[in-house]
Amino acid sequence: DAGVIQSPRHEVTEMGQEVTLRCKPISGHNSLFWYRQTMMRGLELLIYFNNNVPIDDSGMPEDRFSAKMPNASFSTLKIQPSEPRDSAVYFCASRRGPAEKLFFGSGTQLSVL
Amino acid sequence: GDSVTQMEGPVTLSEEAFLTINCTYTATGYPSLFWYVQYPGEGLQLLLKATKADDKGSNKGFEATYRKETTSFHLEKGSVQVSDSAVYFCALTERGNKLVFGAGTILRVKS
Numbered sequence A: 001d002a003g004v005i006q007s008p009r010h011e012v013t014e015m016g017q018e019v020t021l022r023c024k025p026i027s028g029h030n031s032l033f034w035y036r037q038t039m040m041r042g043l044e045l046l047i048y049f050n051n052n053v054p055i056d057d058s059g060m061p062e063d064r065f066s067a068k069m070p071n072a073s074f075s076t077l078k079i080q081p082s083e084p085r086d087s088a089v090y091f092c093a094s095r096r097g098p099a100e101k102l103f104f105g106s107g108t109q110l111s112v113l
Numbered sequence B: 001g002d003s004v005t006q007m008e009g010p011v012t013l014s015e016e017a018f019l020t021i022n023c024t025y026t027a028t029g030y031p032s033l034f035w036y037v038q039y040p041g042e043g044l045q046l047l048l049k050a051t052k053a054d055d056k057g058s059n060k061g062f063e064a065t066y067r068k069e070t071t072s073f074h075l076e077k078g079s080v081q082v083s084d085s086a087v088y089f090c091a092l093t094e095r096g097n098k099l100v101f102g103a104g105t106i107l108r109v110k111s
Helices: none
Strands: A005-007 A010-013 A019-024 A031-038 A042-050 A053-056 A065-071 A074-079 A088-095 A108-112 B003-006 B011-014 B019-021 B023-026 B032-038 B044-050 B056-059 B062-065 B075-077 B086-093 B099-101 B105-110
Touching (some): A042 A074, B023 B032
Antiparallel strands (some): A005 A019, A042 A053, A088 A108, B032 B044, B062 B075, B086 B105
């Protein structure tokens, strides 16, 4: 299995532009998580899905952030419009079930200039 | 709500020293507890886990025991190596819900 696949690996964009981050979870996993990591705030949970349904999006910073999971093998995190304070590493992770091991992707390093 | 508190880093040790990274948690029920490790430039990887009180998780020489009476899950290793340098995260999940992480502790091991 290829693991959790995220793209792009690096993204550099200008303030005000739309950014879309992509994630392919491990096949057979029914939970998917989006995390953001910064030096100042550590690892923050943004949103998670069970069986493609958003369960908790209380960590989404504001309306500029949105996430979708149209099917079991694909999820997107969109920022529109992007701001410099959105610069961070964004991780996607998936797991087979409750209390199971969480598998992380390699992350997307986002820089908003 | 559920939360995890870890000792602040960075922790700097010499090779072969004994390691302890403290972790305590707050939860309403009976969570499962985890330690994850993040090497530079990579995502987090599960290091070990324990799902009930008095369970001991172990992997790669690291150990942690689920202590319900002190709500703790301290990470230990008897002899660290330079290759153990990484960021270590304590985490919990309860009733199959979201995984809550601590702030992370940077470990630096010098040769």
